[in-house]
Amino acid sequence: MSAAAGADTPIRPAGPGVPRLVGRDRDLELLGRALDERPGLVAVAGEAGIGKSRLLAELLRERPERVLVAVCPPFREPYTLGPVVDAVRGLAAGVADLPLTALAGALRPVFPEWAGQLPPAPDPLADDAASRHRLLSALAELVDALGVGLLALEDAHWADETTLELLLLLRARRERPRLVLTYRPEDVRPDSLLRRLVAHTGVTRVEPGPLDAAGTADLVSSMLGGEPVSAEFAEFLHRRTDGLPLAVEECVRLLYARADLVCEDGAWLRRDVAELDVPPSIRDAVLERASRLGPAAGAVLAALAVLEGEHPPGLVAEVAGLPAGDAEDGVAEALAGGLLQEDREARLGFRHGLAARSVYRALGAMERRRLHQRAGQALERERVRRVAELARHFREAGDRPRWAAYAEQAADRAVASGDPRTAFGLLHDVLTGRAAEGAEVARLVQRMPMYAAPGNGPLRELVAVLRETAGSGLAPKERTEVVWQLARLMFHVGDMEAASAEMARIVPALVRERPAAAVRAMMMLARPLGTAHPAAHHRAWLDRAGELIGAGPGAASGPPAGPAVERPPGTTPEDRLSFLMDRAATLLVLGDPAGWAAAAELPDGGRSPGEVLQRARGFANLGEAAMLWGRYGDARRHLDAAAELAARHQHLRLHALVGATLAHLDWLTGRxxxxxxxxxxxxxxxxxxxxxxxxxxxxxxxxxxxxxxxxxxxxxxxxxVGRPRGPADGSRDPSAVLARVAITAGAPGEARAATDAAWELVQAKQLWLWAAETAPLRIRALLGAGRAAEARRAAEAFAEGTRGLDAPIATAARRLGTALLARADGELGGAAERFEAAAAAWDALPRPYDALLAREEAAGCRLATGDREAAVAVLRTVFDGLTALGATGDADRVRRSLADAGARVAARAGRPGYGDRLSPRELDVLRLLVEGRTSAQIARVLGLSPRTVEKHVHSAMRKRGVPSRTALAVAAVESGDVPTPRPTPHS
Structure with a gap:
């Protein structure tokens, strides 16, 4: 070829290079300054492919301190503490020479290979949260001992909750190491601790944005030897990729592979602009690039896609099923093609998680199974077995026995690390995937932390598995165990009638084989919830349980009178304490005043972790039972005791549930x-x-x-969304709330329908205390529908059923019922007096809102009798009280009554002008924004449209002079406009 011909022919480079960091100087400067000058966490947030990892790599390249980089892989089952544990393994060959305290013995479950170098394992703790806290403290000590000055967590949106708790612990110390993380906000679960972590005051948040057209041109040029690119080409790529760096890079590589990228007249451009159709999705770009590679490279990509994360070349070759030479050629080709990269330890991995997922999803089902089986078998031979990964591989391979074995081991480690949710998920998958059979099903269900279940749906799936297992060919003893677990779960999900029938059938077998389980079964049958059995039926089961455990009727701290009853084999002091606590609460729910004496006589002992948990749980149940009676002082005392024990001993779920009950009690009592x-x-x-x-x-x-x-x-x-509630839950019974709403809205028929089921249940069980909330509502509804005789029968039944019962709520409800009937009979003077008596009874509980509503009705009767002066005086007081509470709808109704009576009340102020100050609604929006809520979530909470939420956000941004939502949240917390967000309740 002549020189002239060569000059006229478009040339191609040897291949696109690795792009340099483009358009990130300001972000890099902000990150470096934050790490050097500001306390707190540094968070790099952005969508997939925006360049977070590249930005972090550039930052860490120049850092002087020792850096620990933990990468969270996109495992479908979180690997508890895996990112940090793996990073520590890469940083240290051992711990024998480190200055560790006895606390480090808690690290043995996560570093089994260092068991000989670590202190002895400490005594086990009964509570998951306490175990987790001890493990995290030990891991923090190890990080300190290694001299780590900066801990970086990549892809934190994939982190397990325990890893995030470690970051919370390290951040709270305000000592080394400094913390920096990258994450995708759109991939963070609503209940993830990551939201809480990045919402704290003092967090420096960097959000790299997409490149503009000029930045796109710079990035492409850096991949092509520094030569310029045509403006048309740059604009084309920017328009197609929206300036997402990863998408730009992938499209350049695709264009090059197609020979559609040429250099003419000193500038890079693409052939035939009008006809070339670059795929808009990265997936298509990745798969087309992969299709141009040879078979060996394709096998390497498939193996790494199945393995997930970074792995040594030998393991990749084994999973790919390639001879060493072919594997080396395939790796070299995949590296040259830009799909793979090597880390400092020569481990191979995809350059981007998106590419890995694209390749994985393109594999056929048989190919996936074969590769997962190879991966599992290869990983089994490693010195340190990662049991969660092994469970995943054998599950996908369809190797059920090994899947079940490794999943159980992984669940054990998750529980030991304080991660019960992961443990539940692992075992749930095994059971619903039918990887366990026969008696193994019941054994695994028994081991599952049911309190960590994400709702009733997964539990109902387990019910189906247990039903199927119970119907298979089991030995009698095995079937008893399966049915016992089935009945427990059915109680848990609210299938009370069926659960009671199943449990009653197996009680005799449990008494013979497992007395402690028999006591628990009898106590479940003693709970008068969800069935139509009369109270006497439940009381009989309660007495039988007491006789079996040696604490029969009339006994709390000691055995019943008469012949001594020994504690049956297999029961413990914890079992006895659990029974005594539950017995007191069950008696109260059954409407038996003996429950108060039983509560007063509860033993003071019980210092073991299990006994502490039973006391906390028992006090919580007693508090709820006291609310059913309207004894709110007793309720608060028991609930406060439960909350204190749960907080001190880190029973986090119980503490959250008690907090919910206290919130409802505060609503009832006017707080x-x-x-x-x-x-x-x-x-x-x-x-x-x-x-x-x-x-x-x-x-x-x-x-x-x-x-x-x-x-x-x-x-x-x-x-x-919640577990079924009923009249035994008192004011938390949704039917009572629906009836209250319907009465207020003037829909008596709807109110009567809402109370039908509850009323029938109360009649069947003869537990009239349960009707204290619904009786006045039902009487109103029946009177409103013109069914006065039925209303009178309902009032008489309730009065007779609660006569002589020292239940303040029943007293108030009876008085309110008689007032309603008197008004319906036209006895307005007497009705006014009865409404006032009911108000006094509500005040005594106290329930100020209900007292105000009763006084409003008394005033209405006074107005009807012509006693205007007294009525207006009461209505003014009621108006002020309702306004102070925040019951603005009710206050407006009272205002109208006053106006009808010719009395004036100052109108509420109109919408004020706030100038540069934030309005109350803007503050409401901002408070939820700081907690990490999206506009849609804020709209749902505040009852606004998402568009209105956005208007409030933009208004607040204008007033505060900030350019983004993130900056607004930071400014709001730092200025004190809103408090530092509290933890969101979780399971």
Whole structure:
């Protein structure tokens, strides 16, 4: 070829190079300054492919301190503490020479290969949270001993909760190491601790944005030897990729592979601009590039896609099924093609997680199974077995025995590390995947931390598995165990009738084989919830349980009178304490005043972790039972005791549940601001019962403010997401709340329908204390529908059923019922006196809101009799009280009554002008924004549209002079506009 011909022919480079960092000088400077000058965490946030990892790599390249880089892989099952544990393994060959204390013995479960170098393992703790805290403290000590000055966590959106708790612990110390993490906000779960971590005051948050057209041109040029690119080419790529660096890079490599990228007249351009169609998705770009590689390179890519993360070449070759020479050629080709990269230890991995997932999803089902089987077999031979990974590989390979074995080991490690949610998920997958059979099913169900279940759905799936297992060919003893676990789960998900029948059938076998389980079964049957059995039926089971455990009727701290009853074999002091606590609460729920004496005589002992948990749980149950009686002082005392024990001993889930009960008690007793804040924070809680309670409280607030339709929606939502509640839950029974809303909205038929089921249940069980909330509502509804005789029969039945019962709530409800009947009979003077008596009874509990409503009705009767002066005086007091509580809808109704009576009340102030100050609604939005809520979530909490939320956010940004939502959140916390966010309740 002549020189002239060569000059006229478009040339191609040897291949696109690795792009340099483009357009990130300001971000890099901000990160470096934050690490050097400011305390707290540094967070790099952005979507996939925006360049977070590259920015972090550039930052760390020049750091003087010792750096520990932990990378969170996109495992479908989180590997508890895996990112940090693996990073520590890469940093240290051993720990024999490190100055570690006895606390480091807690690290043995996560570093089994260093067992001979670590101190002895400490005594086990009964509580998961305490075990987790000890393990995290030990790991923090190890990081300090290694001299780590900077800990970087990459892809934190994939981190397990325990790893995030470690960061919270390290951040709280305000000592070394400094912390920096990268994450994708859109991939963070609503209940993830990561939201709490990055929302703290003092967090420096960097959000690299997409490149502009000029930045796109610079990045492409850096891949092509520094030569310029045409403006048309740069604009084309920018338009197609929206300036996402990863997408730009992938498209350049694709264009090059197609020979559609040429250099003419000193500038890079693409052929035939009009006809070339660059795929808009990275997936298509990755798969087309992969298809151009040879078979060996393709096998290497498939093996790494199945393995996930970074791995040594030998393991990759074994999983790929390639001879060493072919594997080396395939690795070299994949590296040259830019799909793979090597780390400092020569381990191979995809350059981007998106590419790995694209290759994995393109594999056929048979190919996936074969590769997962190879991966599992290869990883089994490693010195340190990563059991969570092994469980994943054998699950995908369809190797059920090994899947079940490794999943159980991984669940054990997760529980030991304080991560029960992961443990539940691992075992749930094994059971629903039918990897366990026969008696193994019951054994695994028994081991599952049911309190960590994410709602009733997974539990109902386990019920189906147990039903199927119970119907298979099992030995009698095995079937008893399976049915016992089945009945327990059915109780848990609310199938009370079926659960009771199953449990009653197996009690005789449990008495013979497992007395402790028999006592628990009898106590479940003694709970008068969800069935139509009369109270006497439940009381009989309660007495039988007492006889079996040696603490029969009339005994709390000692055995019953008469012949001594020895504690049956297999029961413990913890079992006895559990029975005594549950017996007192069950008696109260059964409407038996003996429960108060049983509660007063509870033993003071019980110092073991298990006994402490039983005391905390028992006090929580006693508090709820006291609320059913309307003895709110006793309720608060027991609930405070439960909360204190749960907090001190780190029973986090129980503490959250007690907090929900206390929030409802605060609503009843007129302390409304606290419950409102609690409900807002719990609407996105991981625990379904917390979300249900939050929705129920929000519905009560909505009704009081006059938004009846939204109140109905909230209560319907509470019924949909929470465990079934009924009249035994008193004021937390959704049917009672629905009836209250319907009465306020003037829909008596709807109110009667809402109370039908509860009323029938009370009649069947003859537990009239349960009707204290619904009886006045039902009487109102029947009177409103013109069914006065039926209303009178309901009032008489309730009065007779609660006669002589020292239950303040029953007293108030009876007085209110007689007032309603007197008014219906036209006895307005007597009705006014009875409404005032009911108000006094509500005040005594205290329930100020209900007392104000009763006084409003008394005033209405006074007005009807012509006693205007007295009525107006009462209505003014009621108006002031309702306004102070925040019951604005009710206050407006009273205002109208005053106006009808010719009395004037100052109108509420109109919308004020706030100037540069944030309005109350803007502050509401900002508080939720700081907690990490999206606009849609904020809209749901505040009852606004997402568009209105955005208007409030932009208004607040303008007033504070900040350019982004993140900067607004930081400024709001630092200025004190909103407090530092509290933890969101979770399971």
């Amino acid at each position: 409304w601001p606290g419950p409102a804040r609690w409900a807002d924070s719990a609407l996105d809680a991981g625990e379904p019962v917390l979300r249900a309670d939050a929705l129920l409280l929000r519905g009560l607030f909505d009704a009081a403010r006059g938004d009846h339709e939204r109140a109905r929606e909230r209560v319907a939502g509470a019924i949909a």
